[in-house]
Amino acid sequence: MFRSLAIALVAACALLGAPQLDAQVLPPVVPGFANVPQTPGTLLSPLMAPNQGRTSILAYHNGILYSVPESPDSLAGSDLQVRSWSLTDPSSPQETAQLGIARQPINAHGYYQRNADLVLGDTFNGLSWTFRAGAPGVNQRMAFPGFQCAGERGCLFYPHFVTPTLWSYGSLDGTVSLQRLGQTLASWNLLSETGVVGHPFIIGNRLYFASDMTRTGVASYDISDPMQPVLLDVLTAGGPGGYWPEIFGLDDRLYLVFPYRTNGNGFRLVDITDPTDLAFIGDYPLPGAEAMYAQFQDEYAFIGDHKIDLRTRQSVLYLDGAHRPRPGGGVGVDTSQFALPLGNLLITGGSGEHQGMAVWAHQAEPDTRGPSVGFHVPTDGQTGYPLEAPITLLIHETLESKTIVPSVSLIVRPLSGAALAGQVTFSFDDVLTFTPDAPLTPNTTYEVLVVAGGIKDAAGNGIEGLRFVFSTGAHVTADEAPVIDAFNAAGSPALVGASIEFTVAAHDPEGQALEYRFDAGDGSPRSDWTTQTLYPHGYAAPGHFRAIIQSRDPGGRLASASRTVTVLSAFPAPAPASAAPLACLDDGSVAVVNPDNDSVARIASDGSNVLAERQNVCHRGQSGQ
Incomplete structure (x- = not known):
């Protein structure tokens, strides 16, 4: 059915020149939470399931919320059960199931989605951790489909894979490898070549490594030839690094965001738009809960106790969870482990004394703003794009991944040609990776259509349409951008x-x-x-x-x-017409010449008193000079 609808859609797009969508093409989205006016900063719920442990992962899929605890740093006696929740009443989330104990996915702090599937891990203790969306609010537990891996951060770019994630928790020799469908394409010692200990990000034909808390910097590679990655730049100025780095795109700029909790608390920002010229932007302190992880919605980052506008790099909402009275009694909610935006709600996960989950309001009005693409590679008009590189979009929203359907809501095709079949992975940190099933054709112009209204967020808002073009040859044969x-x-x-x-x-x-x-x-x-x-x-x-x-x-x-x-706030006062020469005298006072007033004054060294002043010392009457 999807194939025939996709063919019709492609034909319509070719005629109209812009992405359009029949609303009946994609699965329906029914929000599993109330999208109503709120008071920002309100703690809506009690502390939920503090007995589950350090709540390091929160995932929303087809109207259902999942909480996944991590064993290390959970309080003694925690049950470590993965739970599913209904958020129909955000002030009283209802536990709908205890699903067992999972192997920790994506270094214990992440997950990914592929079309209708949510992958919270591979098979562990006889249990599968893949959940497939059916009717709204109904997910079916499925056997792990064998999506290469589910344990490392480098798994998030399927079918491409970077291993291992260099993290300073254990011993490491610095060797990393770039793989595709289990085949090693290249292997090299990142540590000896760049000095960077960090996490990998595959963005189109670019590969970035972003430092952990060692603050060893950022390295960028061109992987157009995946068998021979080319080092483009290494940035160490400013000490880029943080506990768990993330990537963020907005208004044609690409950034790395580094939450940190050692030697202070806050986040650092690096501009990586040009992979040959990485630039440290700044260090921004944050009070409150430990700044360890970041999630995004539109132009906002959620880190620890804060909602941050990344346009201004300023906190616009401070939760102060440690001192927050809880509905139903008690004080304190830890927000350091995860902050999942759902419409105008925020679901937080915590560790330590106040571990567990809680629901907050972060925005006053209901969420009616659709998602948009914050950055993409290939960039618009890019030429010489490699034949087997993925196409990457950054969409900073909690999406319903069942609406990301190749050839329907996301179209990649030769200019006005047939849509390409391919694989889509959407990571928990908003990176959408599309990889065609077959290599691209040499010397061909392609267009990417993000169909307006097709991909939807958790609140049911449709995405803003986008079209860009690129070429595998030396020239783009398409209408030009403005x-x-x-x-x-x-x-x-x-x-x-x-x-x-x-x-x-x-x-x-x-x-x-x-x-x-x-x-x-x-x-x-x-x-x-x-x-x-x-x-x-x-x-x-x-x-x-x-x-x-x-x-x-x-x-x-x-x-x-x-x-x-x-x-x-005010314009600076005008500068004096000329400077005031001064000299230090033997008695400790200061002689100051004021040419504008034709005087010399002797003042106390602390400026508190004028000890003597003589006028007309520069009078020209008698000498004529």
């Missing part, structure tokens, strides 16, 4: 509250009409897509803000530009 000629900001620097007028000038090489979308970069909502080219905006606080304009043509191709504006 060109932004200028993006100006009249009135910057400005005072708080004063209007800055942003204007954009752009053109489409094919002469088509363009739409624009503006983001002020201060945490305020982005504008809708519109044809207007003037965007006045006043900033409510001082700082430096990265404003972004996007341009879109009718075919869905995008261009973006940014500029940094400065907002001040």
Whole structure:
């Protein structure tokens, strides 16, 4: 059935030039939680199942929530049972089943989904840990389908695999290997070549290694030829590293986020957009619970007790779990282990004295915003793309993976040709990997269509449509993306509250009409897509803000530009007409010349008193000089 519907969809897209979707094509999404107005920061539920242990994984699949404890660091007597939950009433989550004790998946802190399957581990003690979505709210336990592996972080990019995850908990010799479907393609000593001890990320034809808490840096590789990875850059400046690094994409930029809990508490940020020029952005302290892991929704990161706007790198919500009174009695909820956004709710997992699970509100309004692609490789217009590299999209939302259907909601095809069959993996940290079943064709232009409304998040919101093109040859034979000629900001620097007028000038090489979308970069909502080219905006606080304009043509191709504006509480006072020379005298006082006042003063060394002053010392009347 999907095949015939997909063929019809592809034909429609070819005629209309933009991704479109029949709402009946994909499985229905029925949210398993209340998506209603809330008060941000409210702890809605009691501490749930503290007896299960250190709650290191939370996964949502087809309306059902799963909590997975980790044995190390769980309190003595914890039962370590994996549980399933109903969130119909977020103030009182209902345990629906105890599912047994699992082998820890993805280094005990992650999982992945493949279409309708949630993989929480491989077979362990006779139990399978794969759950297949059926009707909304019904998941069936299935035999592990043999998706290569489920235990290491490098498993998240199936059928590609990087092993081992270098982590400083144990001894290591630094040797890593790049594999595909169990076949080793390359093996080398990462530690001796780069000095980096860290976690792997395969993003298209790029491979990044991001340091753990050793702060040994970031290394980037080109794996266009997977049998001969090419080292592109190593960054150690700023000491990049953290407990469990994550990757994040927003507005055509790609970042590594490093939560850390040693020598302080907070997160570090590295820009890896250009793999040949890695750049340390900053270190941002956070009070409260240990900053160990990060989850994302749209432009926000959830780390420890905080919701952070990654556009401004500022916390916009502080939970203060350690001191929070709990509904039903008691004080304290640990939020350090996992923070899963579900619509305007946040499900947290904790460790230690206040281990277990809890439900919070993180946003006032119901979640009606659809997901969007934050970054992708290949990039739009990229040429020379390797024939066997995956196509990677970063979608920062909790998705219903059953709606990620190749050839239906996600289409990869030769320009206006037939959709390619392939495999999709969506990792717990928002990396979607599509790998065609057969190698791409040389010297061919391909288009990727993220069909508007097709892929859906947990709240049932459909994704924003996107189209981009790339080529396996030297040239892209397709309509060109818009060109932004200028993006100006009249009135910057400005005072708080004063209007800055942003204007954009752009053109489409094919002469088509363009739409624009503006983001002020201060945490305020982005504008809708519109044809207007003037965007006045006043900033409510001082700082430096990265404003972004996007341009879109009718075919869905995008261009973006940014500029940094400065907002001040007050303009600095004007400098004096000339400097004031001074000299230290033997008695400890200071002589100061004030040319603007034609005087010399002798003042106390601490500046508290004027001891003497003489006027008209530079009077020119008699000497004529």
